[in-house]
Amino acid sequence: MTLPPLVPRVPHGGPTSGPFTGLDFSVNTNPFGPSPALLEVVRQADHATYPDPTYLAVRETLAGWHGVSPHRVCLSVGASDLLHRLVRAFLPAGDSLLSLHAPFGELARAATLQGAAVQVISSISGDLPPQVRLVYVGHPHNPTGHRLPPDELQALAERCGSSGALLILDEAYAPFLPAGPAPLGQAVVRLLSPGKAHGLVGARPAYALASPGVVARLDNLAPAWHIPAGTAALLAALPQAQPFLDLTIPRVSEHAAALASQLACFGPVEHHGTPYMTLTVGDAAAMTTQLLARGIRVRDCTSYGLPRRVRLSTRLPQDNAALQAALHSLRETGQFDG
Template sequence: MSLPPLLPRAPHGGPSSAPFQGLDFSVNTNPYGPNPVLLRAVRNADHSHYPDPAYLGVRQRLAAWHGREAQEVVLSTGASDLLHRLVRAFVPSGGRLLSLHAPFGELARAAALQRAQLLVVDALPAQLPGNVQLVYVGHPHNPTGRRLSPEALETVAHACALVGALLILDEAYAPFLTALPLPQGEAVVRLLSPGKAHGLVGARPAYALASVQVAARLENLAPAWHLPAGTAAALAALPEAQPFLEATLPLVQMHSRALAAELARLGPVEHHGTPYLTLEVGDAAAVTAALLAQGLRVRDCTSYGLPALIRVSSRTDEENSQLIQALQRFRTGTGAARVPVR
């Protein structure tokens, strides 16, 4: 029997198998987390019994919060699982997906596992090809922070509906920005990963909002009890957890603006208000390795097709200053590793 080759994992920021004791600027998460309301919900969850396999109570709470029906809410352990389920459910082998800018790596891996073709474009065409099943838009995009206007999103959603494609809006980092009106309709699937904004990424809370028909297909691909009790409890507590965001996200925005202004002295910076930004350094792999040797982790953007950029996610002002000083030393050649920063 001939089997397809095994595919490597998609590269991500954050921890690896190697021990790390320094400051991690590679993960886009709220540095003031974890949100104590959600952390308490995780700790107090009933881990001694199986949960309701339909998670109806959690879905009802989220549905009421969003003004939707429970049948339109799909729960998940991480948005990665939702992306894999979307590709399996709606893209046949040999099918096509379209992504505005380089997508989250799990989408590319899901497409490869499905033996589908992923097309990456810098601008979405006004008329989509008829053989495209999914259109992916990071809202905002990672790592650039760009996002489309409400009018542009409406145009894309309409184009998707015309050819029977689904528009996937990945809103992992939307809570960090001012909310904009979103398109509605059968063709729109919203992916939400609240762990980033709440500083609780380890619990992996995620869910999708979609039409009843789309949600049913995504639910059909989930194994039994696919959500740990703690993750389900965190999702159920989201409506009561918003004061934490109101208190901390303005601070995150302030820190990220200050960091962007300082790093702009070292090279071209792209920043659109998200907690993360990109800095052009010339050789991202070399700079990333040099900083790691100094106990500072940043994200090499080579896997996004941007080998000259690093992505930096803001921490507190005091912690950000350590990264700025390290990069300044590299620029002047006075640091332990002499890596030129443009």
């Protein structure tokens, strides 16, 4: 028997297997987290017994919050799992995934594992090619922060519906920006990863809002009891957790805007209101290594097709000042390749 080749895991920001005690700017999460209320919910969850295998109460709570039927809610541990399930359910081998700008790496890896093609484009107009089954839009996109205007997003959703494709709208970082109208239609799958905004990425909360038919197929691919008790409790408590976001998100936006302005002296900065931004440094891989040697971790954007850029997400002002000091030091020693 010939087995398919192994596909290496994609690079991500955040921890690696090696020890690190410095400042991590590579992870896009709320620096004021974790949300105290949600952290307490996770701690108080019933970890001693099996949860309801249907997670009905959690689905009903999220459904009521979003104004949809519980049959339109699909729970997950991390959006990565949802992306892998979407590919397995709706992207046959030989068909295509169309991504507006570079997709989240786990989605591209899932497509590769499935034997499907990935097409990355800078704009979407006209009819979709017949072999396209999934269309991915990061909204906002990571790492650029781009967002489509609401009318363009709705038009894209309608084109996907008419062509038989699904539009995956990845809203992992949407809570950091002013809310806009969500596109409507049976072809839309909204992915929500509230751990970023609440500073609780370690709990891996995620869910999708989609048509009942899509949710049924996604649920069919999940193992039994796939959501730990703490993560399920966190998801059920989200509607009551808004005060933390109301308090912290404006401050995150303020610090991110200040950091983007301060970094402009080192090179071109692209920032569109998200906690993260990109800085053009010349050789992103080299800069990442040089900063890591100084106890600072940033995200090399080479895997996004941007080998001259690094991505940085704001931390608190004193940490942001340390980042700038490290960049100044590299410049003074002639190691800054900007």
